[in-house]
Amino acid sequence: MLMSMPALSTKLIQGLKQSLFPPACPLCSKPLENSAQGCCATCLQNIQVMPKNTCLSCGIPLDATLVPGPCGQCLKKTPPQQETYHLYQYKSPVREAILAWKLHGDDSALIWLLHAAEQQLQTIFSADDLLLPVPMPLYRMQRSGLHHSANLCQSIAAQVGCIMDWKILRRKGKDKRQSSLKGKARERNLRHSFTLAEDGISRVQSHNTQGKIWVVDDILTTGATLRHACAAARQIKRPIFAFSFARVLHNE
Numbered sequence: 001m002l003m004s005m006p007a008l009s010t011k012l013i014q015g016l017k018q019s020l021f022p023p024a025c026p027l028c029s030k031p032l033e034n035s036a037q038g039c040c041a042t043c044l045q046n047i048q049v050m051p052k053n054t055c056l057s058c059g060i061p062l063d064a065t066l067v068p069g070p071c072g073q074c075l076k077k078t079p080p081q082q083e084t085y086h087l088y089q090y091k092s093p094v095r096e097a098i099l100a101w102k103l104h105g106d107d108s109a110l111i112w113l114l115h116a117a118e119q120q121l122q123t124i125f126s127a128d129d130l131l132l133p134v135p136m137p138l139y140r141m142q143r144s145g146l147h148h149s150a151n152l153c154q155s156i157a158a159q160v161g162c163i164m165d166w167k168i169l170r171r172k173g174k175d176k177r178q179s180s181l182k183g184k185a186r187e188r189n190l191r192h193s194f195t196l197a198e199d200g201i202s203r204v205q206s207h208n209t210q211g212k213i214w215v216v217d218d219i220l221t222t223g224a225t226l227r228h229a230c231a232a233a234r235q236i237k238r239p240i241f242a243f244s245f246a247r248v249l250h251n252e
Contacts, residue, residue, distance in 0.1 A: 047093060047113075060073070081215065081242040086220065128162065129162040131162060133164065135171040135229075149216055217229070
């Protein structure tokens, strides 16, 4: 049976596209030998997810015999959030994907990583949940034109079918960038930095959600930002859960 002209034209165009623009790895941009696997073998091997055995309260890795915790740090000082989850370890190529997104506005690799973790996201979140992005300082939003945590929430909400609202949590003042600080300086920088919007509680009620309330950030380094944001979210008078896309593991 002969192929119709429109079908033949479509096949030729598809072949020409593959010839001129062969499939590339979304993480390193190298041509893919096998496009079915989604990314190149090197990147696939180097992607490191967070260990399954973690402290339920703060999300740090624990020996299997100590799960679900609390860990020593949480025993000393209970975090404001009830549970904490992370997807990936902040290492290459996940690190490069996040930097391309945050520094250059290229979210293609980040979106691919989110879709690759769809099953895990479906396990963590439910359609009844409400996502609250960690707010950025207004001057940084104006300068970059991006609200990274809100964009992350938007992508997760689209996959899981839940709700996000970036107007409930607010940031006060003009604090220094957390990435420029270390240790205790991060804690001091974030004291009193977060609050609920004046209509924050009514906005939560308007969503009429019966699921969990999540505070979401892109990268967790020391945990100070997420912890202080969760403390502010507790003014909602409901249990608060925490999530970050990637976490830095300092013991490695």
